[in-house]
Amino acid sequence: MTLALPEQTGYLLIKLGEVLLEQAEQALAPLGLRARQFNVLSMINDDPTLSQRAISGALGFDPTIMVTLIDDLEQKGLVQRERDPADRRRHRLRITATGQTTLHRAFIAINRAQEQMFMPLDVDEKTNLHALANRVLSPLWPGAQISL
Amino acid sequence: MTLALPEQTGYLLIKLGEVLLEQAEQALAPLGLRARQFNVLSMINDDPTLSQRAISGALGFDPTIMVTLIDDLEQKGLVQRERDPADRRRHRLRITATGQTTLHRAFIAINRAQEQMFMPLDVDEKTNLHALANRVLSPLWPGAQISL
DNA sequence: TATTGTTATACTCTATAACTATA
């Protein structure tokens, strides 16, 4: 019985994810951002009403991690915590002007990196890869949809 | 400027890899195996002449990790270390009969899990996903080819 | 009583450097 690992689709996709994450980290490093910080910043930018728990839930990690993560973004001047007047337990996370500038640069860096990484595929193939990956992921990752 | 994370192909594939790994761990847990141990065991089974360094290099982690990993597999009776007579610095890793039985069961568990995970795709689509992922990964992961 | 954010802490995982034995 022999079945080389790279011929297992699962192994292939897991390894691909690892490599893509590594590339993303490298692309963001010059901006002083980790990949996860970029994700959080991007979500805050899209919806400033999200609670810290909602964000960690949507991205799939423990809520306690948000504390030091936001501490860091706040210290960098990219985000500000504000008490939610409607529910004073919650923090509303507001992206600052600096934060938007950094986020914009981060998007450019990420897009450039992705263009490099997906170079081997033409437009249709990349669209196809996206669609196929999405169909596999959707049933396994209901968290993709934000639930408050 | 707004671009939801799940619409980024890179983010999608990274998350997919995370979820697939998690599923693999769960499938192997009843056998007392971690995913990485399964990978190593599989490589040893395919080629008993590989050194510990060759295996860690091919799988993409630090050689020092192999020590406790093989310690564990050896303690479970799945693998035996033997001095390579040709180069007495090296260990040749031989899979035991128990190891082969466990590996066989592990393959079945992994295949069953993968059938579940890729259920949304038909055969052609799964082949296509594999091929596309492979074409993106190949230039980024030369380590897929084992080099002694 | 339940929930948000926080803190403290312990546990896992990993990489770094230094050591040994062989080449």
Add this chain to the structure above:
DNA sequence: TATAGTTATAGAGTATAACAATA
């Protein structure tokens, strides 16, 4: 001098439980 394997150790990352404030 260089390499395979090992050991010890420190660092990063994570989850767990307990707490304060608020609902």
